[in-house]
Amino acid sequence: MTTATTAASTPPVQSSRLSWTAYAVAAGTTVLLLALSGRYGPHRDELYFVAAGHHLQWGYPDQPPLTPLIARLADAVAPGSLLALRLVPALAIGAVVLLVAGLARQLGGGPGAQLLAALATGGGAGVLAVGHLLSTSTIDLLVWTAVIRLTVTALQRNDSRWWLAVGAVLGVGLENKHLVAFLAAGLVIGIAATPVLRHHLRSPWAWAGAVLALALWAPNLWWQQVHGWPQLELGADIRAEYGSLGGALMLVGFQAILLGPVAFVLVVGGLRGALLRPQWVAVRPVGIAYVVLLPVFVLLGGKHYYLLGLLPPLAAVGAVIDAGRRRVREVRRFAVLLGLTALVPLPALLPVLPPHALDASFYPALNEDGMETIGWPRVVATVRGVVAALPDEQRANAVVLTSNYGEAGALQWYGAPAPVFSGHNGYGDWGPPVSTGPVVYVGPRAPSADALTGCRRAATLDTGVDNEEDGNGVWVCDGPAGSWAQAWPRLRHLDA
Known part of the structure; x- marks a missing residue:
């Protein structure tokens, strides 16, 4: 092993344990989602997932089977219960907050950095929007976050055995939504573009992880092949709808909105830090993946939320940088600002207004999902x-x-x-x-x-x-x- 490789894989000094404030933000986000889970009604996609869950198979024309399976289990436990249907999404978002705060800790961030990372994630507009509903995007966000966290751990510790865990999570994620394959490709490109990390691509553990992911994905691939790859046809329909200049501008513009403008400051700082700071070379592939996938999704006509899974980890990197150069009092003020700005779009994300008030407001123009539950x-x-x-x-x-x-x-x-x-x-x-x-x-x-x-x-x-x-x-x-x-x-x- 070279000296450069050793230096690159040496972990920063970490806090002894995850800050209690991170647990508080995660718990608060989950409780908020559960408390509002029964208002309005089910979303059309949730209704479809429940129906699909009663026709369990290894695939559907528009998605793999995991989310319909979750919907089927929820409906079996408590038929017709929105609380049961939305329990898993609420817990998943809480887990995302903890994983992101844990990444900040892993990069040497103290309680202040962990709090900023948790608030940027738990108060993020896109995070709350997907967390309120059971959807493939909800589980996908958890999968992206877990894959990134495990990847950084493998690279930071220079321990290739972690690639088996990455492959397992990736394989399960591919049975939920194929979008995570783009993340895997972006991370591989990022590792290949970083000389001191490139040896990981030759590791037998990395190849074993890839084989495991493909093995877990195989049943859905088989179903798609037998049925003539209908998801490719659906992808063409999405490209036709979002592949215009307007769709491209929406995708790019929403990068500053998905977590909120204030949190996006952390994302930008985190992206720069991941790409430029030598001591954080272990997170460089995450930054490279974002730089690569943004134009890819623009060219392919991707939806505006397709890159949501990369934003909280980059915000965690930015939180460590920001908290490291601020006094404790300033970090607290910034945390308050993050929390307050998260309240502004809340009626567009969660059912906090009476239906008639929502209908008469401008909020449906920001997010139409709420209207589709009424x-x-x-x-x-x-x-x-x-x-x-x-x-x-x-x-x-x-x-x-x-x-x-x-x-x-x-x-x-x-x-x-x-x-x-x-x-x-x-x-x-x-x-x-x-x-x-x-x-x-x-x-x-x-x-x-x-x-x-x-x-x-x-x-x-x-x-x-x-x-x-x-x-x-x-x-x-x-x-x-x-x-x-x-x-x-x-x-x-x-x-x-």
């Missing part, structure tokens, strides 16, 4: 009314067909008046119906005549707020055009 009971009540108005002999054989998985999931969550189907994403694999009765169709526009025949509008949805479902129609149709086998391909669609 009004589902009214949607279901309208559909129930249409089905109830059918003649008895028709009602007995009727089916409900929806244009998207949110509508279908809501009908199943709140209790459908008839069997529910949809052609959207995974729901398309669970159809078609076999009924010969009428079809109650829910969607923004009337179904095409080559899919359903004899359609007449029976009702209009009123969710009480201006969201995606408000104003959609409910039609009663005679049945499919031809047989269901003929009509179903025309009703199926794969989109984000």
